[in-house]
Amino acid sequence: MKFPKSLIEDLHKWGCMKQTGVSLRYMMEFGSTPTEKNLLISAQFLHKELPIRVARRAIELETLPYGLSEKPAVLKVRDWYLESFRDMRAFPEIKDTADEKDFTQMIKAVKVRHNNVVPMMALGVNQLKKGVHFYENLDEIHQFLDRFYLSRIGVRNLIGQHVELHNPNPPRHCVGYIHTKMSPMEVARNATEDARSICFREYGSAPEINIYGDPSFTFPYVPTHLHLMVYELVKNSLRAVQERFVDSDRVAPPVRIIVADGIEDVTIKVSDEGGGIPRSGLPKIFTYLYSTATNPLEEEMEFGTADVPVTMAGYGYGLPISRLYARYFGGDLQIISMEGYGTDAYLHLSRLGDSQEPLP
């Protein structure tokens, strides 16, 4: 796709401007009173902030190493970013509620346009992988992908939060995407049920999962983020245990989840006895496209219309992206393994909500 020279110049100008981060707490406090005036302020902020973030990423997409920028899939993603930048910059000054409603529709459409960025980028990187044999060389690519996806999480969160504030009938205790009284145990229960069902579907059975913690404990967080992370971790654990005990007479030991509430953090540990990962193999698990399953991506995947297949394993994106979600609100994800025994994943969620969005 071709874009006018003036747009490209505008892109580079906006790509150099300073980004402004928001904390979960601020989003929650601001969004708790979604008056017309506040929605106007929010829209005006996004009108200035989103083009900066989008431009930064669009520029980076043009300067990737090893010829990654020229892969068709990556060019497609770049086009999406340029179209969205153009749409945002073309939108006139937001002066009243009517403007604000139009703006909200526009950014909602932007979000939809970018729905398949992850599998599309994955396709591009996959094409690159064929020519490069060692993950060590891909360090620059991995760092780029971390920045890229972390930024994407932020943009989609800001857009989604703003759009959701227009919901006339929000669920109880919810401020946009944020559930002010989220029960981590309840989210963990739901996520483990989802993970167990696809395990059943793939293997015909699924190991037990025990969840320990205070069922009455709640704190403000974005449930969809937590669901995604716990789902990924439990999926990995179930697969490891299932494959380890498939030919065994012994009953597969349960996966254990502990939900701990501290002062600074809420920590969720997912422990399995799936045999563990050798220490030498551990750095690889956070790299993109490392997977111990066969890659389900197909080259024929039609650009722009691909549905992301729901599979047990194979993308190699689950752990790195889960870690980005954890870090987005000031938390972290750590994986420790005991070769020959099992693996423990520690999801740290910042309880205070004071962390500013990380802005790569």
Add this chain to the structure above:
Amino acid sequence: MIFPKSLIEDLHKWGCMKQTGVSLRYMMEFGSTPTEKNLLISAQFLHKELPIRVARRAIELETLPYGLSEKPAVLKVRDWYLESFRDMRAFPEIKDTADEKDFTQMIKAVKVRHNNVVPMMALGVNQLKKGVHFYENLDEIHQFLDRFYLSRIGVRNLIGQHVELHNPNPPRHCVGYIHTKMSPMEVARNATEDARSICYREYGSAPEINIYGDPSFTFPYVPTHLHLMVYELVKNSLRAVQERYVDSDRVAPPVRIIVADGIEDVTIKVSDEGGGIPRSGLPKIFTYLYSTATNPLEEEMEFGTADVPVIMAGYGYGLPISRLYARYFGGDLQIISMEGYGTDAYLHLSRLGDSQEPLP
């Protein structure tokens, strides 16, 4: 103490020479046939290698930041290093078994001279700590201490190994310090008993400890090293649990130890429910002299004759030095915590024994 100029010049010359590392496997294979000829070769190697390592550390001791080099305790340690360097360099060429026996006595005495280096350096750093308020500034000091103590572990291991090879009645399956069929569960059992006794002594009671693993599994390692590490970890866990449940009606939950044998690694996990450490406090636990107990070091400690008190806590050296022992043979020590719940310590021991000694 004053040393001749010629010695100082010799020191700087040897301090620049390249160090040579040895792997556990090599030590084991070489030491399995402690013939007179092999002992001669070993002595000749040490005669060349030890002065290089000792000189490197002596030179570093003179150039420490923040005036640490001028602290009386540090000057004392430096004197020990210079005396030992002098003794080694003054020793003539080792030509026969008689020379070799004399050499062995000489390095045995060197090892004794350096017995109290850790508490003496700790005293010096403690004196420094009074003038500096933030641990961040002490990063350079911490890195120095890591190199310094890691090197000391190596020197003492090489000396001790050589001396022990002269033992006419070595214990079964032992090659010097190395037990070729060491049972990690047995060592863990002994270490936990020791830790529980001092917990009893200090608190009047001690939480239970459960150890899980294959009791028949063995691999070659240095039992004293493993004992030291497990002892430190269990001591910390017992203390955390004891203090958390001291006023509680509930029975203190047991500390759980898992011994896992993999292909690359043997991993020992020590898990407690002692309430955990906040994520913000975690980096501090590997710094020297960070301790949540009162420091038992006294300024009046008589130089050179101080006995290291056996206490439950207070030095702030247990974890950093345990980690050095783990790394010495290619392993590692990682601590993860769940604030509000408990802490897991993972001791990775390289099973293959191929790692060269790290030579800082």
